[in-house]
Amino acid sequence: MKIFIDPGHGGTDSGAIGNGLQEKDLTLSISKKIRDLLSQYENAQINLSRDSDQTLELTQRTDMANAWGADFLLSVHINSGGGTGFESYVYPRIGAPTTTYQNIIHDEILAQIDLIGRGKK
Ligand SMILES: [Zn+2]
Numbered sequence: 001m002k003i004f005i006d007p008g009h010g011g012t013d014s015g016a017i018g019n020g021l022q023e024k025d026l027t028l029s030i031s032k033k034i035r036d037l038l039s040q041y042e043n044a045q046i047n048l049s050r051d052s053d054q055t056l057e058l059t060q061r062t063d064m065a066n067a068w069g070a071d072f073l074l075s076v077h078i079n080s081g082g083g084t085g086f087e088s089y090v091y092p093r094i095g096a097p098t099t100t101y102q103n104i105i106h107d108e109i110l111a112q113i114d115l116i117g118r119g120k121k
Contacts, residue, residue, distance in 0.1 A: 011055025
């Protein structure tokens with residue numbers, strides 16, 4: 001399984017800013033942690049869209065994933081506003097297997113963290 005992890009934002013695009021933190025730094029840190037955890041599994045190849053503070057357009061990220069032949073793409077974000085909690089998104093009306101992955105990952109993350117569930121969107 002080829003898993004492509006996309007740390008949201010980066011470079012000139014900081015993403016959300018608050019409490020002295022920038023989204024681009026948090027998404028990179030989280031994505032590297034996900035990479036390190038998944039790298040422990042056999043038959044799993046992990047690639048990141050960026051592993052430093054680099055500016056990338058959205059199409060560059062998806063083009064990289066497609067060129068690599070990714071089976072799965074996960075983009076990590078820290079949304080601001082609208083309260084607190086965890087939520088996950090998939091492309092509208094995409095169906096399985098994407099929604100199957102979303103259900104599994106979403107429920108496992110909520111079981112591991114002490115945050116309000118904001119829904120599968
Ligand atoms: Zn974001």
